[in-house]
Amino acid sequence: MHLLLVEDDERLARALTRLLEEDRHIVEHAPDGQTGLELATAMDGLDAVILDIGLPDMSGLEVARRIRKAGIDVSILMLTARDTVNDRVLGLDAGADDYVVKPFAYQEIAARLRALGRRAEPGPRRAEPKLAAGAIVLDEAARRVTVNGRTVDLSPREFSLLEALLRHAGRVLSRDQLLDHAWPFSVAVTPNAVDAYVHYLRTKLGEAGAQIETVRGVGYRLDATPGGARTGDDVTADAAAADG
Numbered sequence: 001m002h003l004l005l006v007e008d009d010e011r012l013a014r015a016l017t018r019l020l021e022e023d024r025h026i027v028e029h030a031p032d033g034q035t036g037l038e039l040a041t042a043m044d045g046l047d048a049v050i051l052d053i054g055l056p057d058m059s060g061l062e063v064a065r066r067i068r069k070a071g072i073d074v075s076i077l078m079l080t081a082r083d084t085v086n087d088r089v090l091g092l093d094a095g096a097d098d099y100v101v102k103p104f105a106y107q108e109i110a111a112r113l114r115a116l117g118r119r120a121e122p123g124p125r126r127a128e129p130k131l132a133a134g135a136i137v138l139d140e141a142a143r144r145v146t147v148n149g150r151t152v153d154l155s156p157r158e159f160s161l162l163e164a165l166l167r168h169a170g171r172v173l174s175r176d177q178l179l180d181h182a183w184p185f186s187v188a189v190t191p192n193a194v195d196a197y198v199h200y201l202r203t204k205l206g207e208a209g210a211q212i213e214t215v216r217g218v219g220y221r222l223d224a225t226p227g228g229a230r231t232g233d234d235v236t237a238d239a240a241a242a243d244g
């Protein structure tokens with residue numbers, strides 16, 4: 001892979017570069033956020049950015065946000081020294097695809113890069129049908145959500161939550177189940193994060209947001225037949241049948 005390493009710790013950068021090059025990656029190094037952004041913009045065929053969160057001139061979160069804002073199509077692997085819930089949520093929301101907590105073993109980086117490489121690989125993809133319920137349509141391949149044909153701009157977390165709810169439309173998903181879907185790499189995220197993101201999601205979906213029902217004390221359910229007569233058990237059965 002063609003990689004950009006944005007890391008201000010010279011020793012770590014040197015060691016990591018050497019190991020990555022031994023694995024036949026091509027590595028460019030930027031010691032600060034500004035240089036990183038310039039290289040990310042200038043480099044042709046860049047596959048992934050390995051991005052330290054603590055940089056001297058700007059936060060790695062800011063670098064990730066600007067890379068996404070600029071529409072640069074590249075995977076971002078965040079390096080964070082702080083193993084806190086907030087940093088994970090912020091990092092992923094800023095546009096990171098995955099992250100590794102320092103101190104890490106090189107094998108962790110190698111494994112994450114392999115996973116990102118597989119995701120980015122062109123070629124035959126398995127057919128990913130659209131998921132729909134009422135006015136909401138989610139196109140997995142295009143990573144696009146529409147409500148009544150209008151595109152709704154969702155963050156990656158919001159998209160994952162909605163995807164899980166649609167996939168199991170009509171069924172109750174617990175907060176823990178939703179966490180597993182939307183924060184697969186974040187073992188320490190609390191269920192409160194789910195509540196917060198469901199709130200954002202409802203707001204962004206507008207009227208269709210009402211399709212996401214709160215099941216008190218348990219979690220959430222996406223109404224598969226909004227406006228229509230509710231036929232509780234049938235809805236559940238349909239959703240289960242469509243699930244396979």
Ligand code: CA
Pocket residue numbers: 007008009052053054055
């Ligand atoms: Ca640093």
